[in-house]
Amino acid sequence: MNTEPILLNISRHITLNSKEQKQFMSLLHTKKIRKKQFLLHENEVSRYVAFVISGCLRSYSIDKNGFEHILQFAPADWWIADMYSLITQQPGHLNIDALEDSEVLLLPKSEQEKLFTDIPKFERFFRIITEKSLIANQQRLLDNMSLTAEQRYKIFCKSYPTLIKSVAQKQIASYIGVTPEFLSKLRSDYLKAK
């Protein structure tokens, strides 16, 4: 498995010397996750933050009626975790599984904490990517409150053109917050309009 992508990812926000790079890499576990296999089940305590090397994962919750609601897609070069469970070390409400055969690098929470102290640059790195997640999440929340399903779908298409091609429509419906049937109707209306 080519593990360099994670160093490239990190280098977007902080600069590591080669010793720090080696130290960091030594903390990671590699893992292959086949399609439909789980990295985390709800009610488990999350012990890792994951970086996706290849494939695509998703995090989602299941409501009282059994419907899935996708919080995040994580294709290659993305980080994914159940932040609530990881930080509180309480059982979480999220599931994380693979939408296709995938390879991930796992950073244990305990090692992450040591990193923050040993190499403060890592605290900076995770601060920055957490800030970016927060900004994206806030925008998505406002979009959910102010836009119609059709507008949210169009924004999704623009924002994630790659995912549109590789991810089932059902999954996209679950991300933008509509039923698969309704997304199907939106799309057929949209095509007719042209």
Place this chain on the structure above:
Amino acid sequence: MNTEPILLNISRHITLNSKEQKQFMSLLHTKKIRKKQFLLHENEVSRYVAFVISGCLRSYSIDKNGFEHILQFAPADWWIADMYSLITQQPGHLNIDALEDSEVLLLPKSEQEKLFTDIPKFERFFRIITEKSLIANQQRLLDNMSLTAEQRYKIFCKSYPTLIKSVAQKQIASYIGVTPEFLSKLRSDYLKAK
């Protein structure tokens, strides 16, 4: 103005010695904001993160139809900012104004950045509160996707019992994502059911 609350707030996550406390306090500006006055307008570049000493602020966006959507309430002891604008230093989409006469402490972004380098504990502090914001935001997003307006209102009442009493119903409607008229109906149905 009593400025100790901010030190108490910070001490929940990091420990500062008295020199660090003084250094930090020297960076802050105090500001009084009367009800309906703005701390930040949309299309401005945000230069401060604010901590609320007294009163209550809110951040919100205005959609194409002129409707407000509240992203955050910030009563005493809360931090508030337009994270997008603050971090990117681009014009933002959020307004921040006061729901009642308020007092805030402002930390300039430039000083915050210096703090991160000079006293890495502050980088830790802001990492932690950003993580907490992210977790709360993710839960709110999932709630918006999976719950009815009535369920969201009940959760709001439980989560923010103080705000229910001090904030106009219209503002709460705008936070949970319904029209004021509909929230009024929800509440009257709820009372009748008893």
Place this chain on the structure above:
DNA sequence: CGTCTATTTGAATGTACTCAAAAGCGGTGG
């Protein structure tokens, strides 16, 4: 192939919105 799941299509329904008007409430000035 055959099976399982995803997608499409349609009809009936429901949750929440729009528009309108009345009632309530709070602040301000005379």
Place this chain on the structure above:
DNA sequence: CCACCGCTTTTGAGTACATTCAAATAGACG
């Protein structure tokens, strides 16, 4: 201190966006 003004809240009727349930079709995978 009362009267008025503006804004919030309530109430109602009609509407719209999105869901539910059902069934048909299409696609993916072994």
